[in-house]
Structure formats: C-alpha cells, structure tokens
Amino acid sequence: MWKVIGTDMNTELDCLPCFTRQALDALNLVTSDDELRWRVMREALRAAAQFSSSQQPPEMAQIIHSIIREATGNNDPYHHLKKSSTDTALRMESVVRPVIENAINPFHMAVRFAIAGNIMDYALTSKWKAIDVDDFIEETRLQPLCEPHLRRFEQAVNRAKSILYLADNAGETVFDRLLLEQFPPGITTVAVKSGPIINDATREDAIEAGLGNVAELIENGSNAPGTILDQCSDAFLEAYHTADLVIAKGQANWETLHRDARELWFLTRVKCPIVADRIERPLNSWQIIHHPGVQP
C-alpha cells in the first residue's frame, strides 16, 4: 500500500448549510415523493451531525449520496443527467473542434475548453441547465487564465513519458478528450470513478464520451467525489504514484489531493468560497494550479 498524506482541506462550519442544501438539491432531482424526501433529509442531517471537521468535504458528499441511493433504491440517480450532459457535449464537439484547431495555440485553447467543460457539475447545484453554444465558446475564449501557467503546463505535458488524467464529470469528459488529442499519443491513462457518485464519470460515461479512443481507461476503486487515496485500489495507486505527470480535473480533486506528496497539475473552476479562500484565487475563476508536491 502507498502511504497516504493528510490534507488541510477539512470541513468548515460553513460547509454544513451547504451540505444540507446539496442533499436537498440532489434529492429533488431524484424523487418528488415528499415523505421519502423528508426521511432522507432527516438521515442526511443526522449524518452531517456526526461528520468530523477533520474529514474532507467530498467524504460528506459521498455519505449523503450513498444515503440517497440507498433510500431511493436508485443506484445511479444522475444517470439520465449524465447521459444528457454527454449528449450535449457531443453535439457541441463539431463546433468546438474547429475553434481549437484554428486557434493560434490549439493546446492552450483545448485546455480552456477542458476547464470550460467543468461547468457540467451537479455537485454544488442542480440549477445548471442548457448551454448556449455561442456564449459558451465566447466565454471560453475570453476567460482570464494564467498564460505562464498555460505555457508551463504545455511544456510539462510535452516532456512527460506517461500521464495519468483524473476525470471529473460526465459530459466534461468530451472536452477532456479534445484536450487529450493534443497530448503526445499513446502515453495517457484516464482514471474514472468505480461507482456512480453525483454526475462524476464512470467507465461507461467515459466510453460514451469517446475517451476510450484516445487513452487507456482505469477505475480508481472508489465512488467518492475527487480522489480519496485511502479509498483507492492498489492498481490505481500504482498508476498514480508511477505516472510521470498527474492531471486532476475539478475542485473535489483539489480538495482531496492538494496536500499529497506527489506533484500534480489541477485544472478547475473555483466553485466554493472556502476553496477560493484557501487557494487565494477569486470565486468563479478558472485555474491551472501546479502543486509541486509536499514532502512527507
């Protein structure tokens, strides 16, 4: 077993109202049975009452969503939302692909779309709806993103002999594929969740997005949001610790990995004020974060 290093992204008091809101939003997506919703919300509140401040927020999400799955008897409540996110992204591909290919730097533009795709997230809100493609492309082109970080990230990718890419949400994975097409061929493995959690991509979702055509697919052994290393399989940990470069998509990966010993690159939108505070970057900004690794 690999040694697991602690994180300082502990749960804050401000996470508690947010957990309660997330639980209700998730539940509203899954069932309109009021008696069932009350029963599940009571269970979620009791679970939140037992949660330790030393645990990471994604662990709480894992607990809440396991309560919802069990109570509703629905093992993948976000199944149709994942499908429709992937379908939406696949339909956008024909418009997005030429924007990337005709860009001055296609790699940089593909990074932008990979972060743009991180909007397809049902963890913090159930409100994300239809995307206007023109607005989406315009925002993706213009969103402030640190240019020196973009260049350093490009260099790191081009120097790497092996890359492990930790995927985040279904649908977002289509844009991940467009980025992976810019990587040196044959060196990338994409890790997905081993079981449904919110709208995070599983193997099935990744295959639907075409990720299997550009990378090897592996599962991480866990159904937590982000990457909780002590829940991950030995096979995943082997890949994680031996890859030349690890790229982690989405905020939950930052929450769960940003204190780990190994070097990482995070690509994410900043969606939570507590995370924004920790990384000292604006809420709603797009970030490429280089984590040089922490010595144990």
Added chain:
Amino acid sequence: MWKVIGTDMNTELDCLPCFTRQALDALNLVTSDDELRWRVMREALRAAAQFSSSQQPPEMAQIIHSIIREATGNNDPYHHLKKSSTDTALRMESVVRPVIENAINPFHMAVRFAIAGNIMDYALTSKWKAIDVDDFIEETRLQPLCEPHLRRFEQAVNRAKSILYLADNAGETVFDRLLLEQFPPGITTVAVKSGPIINDATREDAIEAGLGNVAELIENGSNAPGTILDQCSDAFLEAYHTADLVIAKGQANWETLHRDARELWFLTRVKCPIVADRIERPLNSWQIIHHPGVQP
C-alpha cells in the same frame, strides 16, 4: 383556555438548509470558539432531523436558539445587538418624526416607517448592518405599499375601541411607537415576548424604545418568534381574543397566526421565498395584510 386553530404554514424541505444557515449565523454572533460552534451545530442538525413538517418554522427557530443559549450559557446572546438597534432607531427618531408629521397623511407615513423598521431583524440574516438614514427615509417614502389597504387599515384603527399590537424586533419598536402615536389615545396594548429570542423585543427592550409611554405593555407568555398561541399565557390569550383589533408585526407573526380564527392585520416585510409563495406577493415587498379570520 382558548381554542387554538391550526396553521398551514408548515415547515417545508427548503426550510432545512435555511435553519442550518440561521443556526450558524446566530452562533457566529455569539461565540468564536470553534469547538463550541461545532458542538452546537451538531446539536442543531440533530434537532432539525427530528423536526416535523407539521410544525411551524418559528418553532424550529425557538428550538435552535434554545440550544445556542444553553450551550453558550448566554441567556440573551442578542442583548448588545438589541441595544444597538434601539440606540440606532432612537437616534433616527429626530429625523424621522418630522417626515411623518409633515407628510400629507401622517398616519400612512407612520405605517410606512413601522414596516421599514421591520428591517431590524436578525432571524434570517446576521448581515444587517449600519443604516444610511437618508437612504432609509427615501426607501420608506417610495416603497410600493397598497394604498387601499393603507386606507382600510387607518379606518379600522380609528374605529377600534381597543387595539392589541404584537411587537416584533427591538429597534423596530421605536418606529412602532411613532405609529402608535397616530392611534386614538389610551386604547392600545403592546405585547412582547416573555423571554429573549433572537432580537425580538422583550419588556426591557420595549421600555427602552419608549413603548411604555404610549401603550400598556404585556408579555405573551412565550419566547418563540411570532405568536404560537398554544405557548401563550391565559392573560395574553384573553387580551388577544377580546381586543377589537389585533395588529401583528413581522413575518413570524404571519407564519404563526395567519390561519387563526380571529381577524388580524399584519404589517410586514416579506423575507422568505416560501412565505412569498404562500401569500402570493413578491419577495422583499412590504405588505399590509388583512386576515378576515377563519371560521373553525
């Protein structure tokens, strides 16, 4: 004992995240001891998990605030906020009084300020801060308020032989006094809470606001927000059921009384989307609501 009629303002699922947020806001006002805050939040979450949808939201607030009072050993955590609200309102009086006296209809203008004062509320937010007096007066003059309701309310007051006025928050009570000065003299009783709850006015707060100079003061026998009749004293219920006219300030009074058998006039700001939905009025609007009474 008086017969108590049920209410349909039951607790909604959407109240649960709001309770959690309110509990934390309240706690942040009272203590910065993180361990204590976690302990109280856990207790508040467990209490919320036990709460019944057939109970009224102000009952939940009563429970949460009793947990906070007990855990912090502070029987009146909002004491200094109530003092400073009253002080602020008393300082504004010299500016507000001539605006009322010089208005075309001083009674109507006084009603406006009584509703304006309902902003001094720490139940739903801890964020209310300094008031800019000029902005406050300007908003009070211009805020849409149903003119026919204003006229009917004025007529009802002038026809009444006895009035019971259910006060809401400390500080707001100064503006209540300016309204009561417009009432026929010697016919009004003001009811306040029997114990501290959030920043609701108690007898002491009402006296500081000068309400004792324009009306008889009584306590309602309860320390719940609003007026939960089955917690109220027989003396209060006697006054409530025999008064010619009952005027109830604030949203919690609407929540707890709007299905009662007796006729009531509510003066309030609409602060909660669920209440706004029930009364079919916009969120953040100011309302004079005539409740004709419900036959049991």
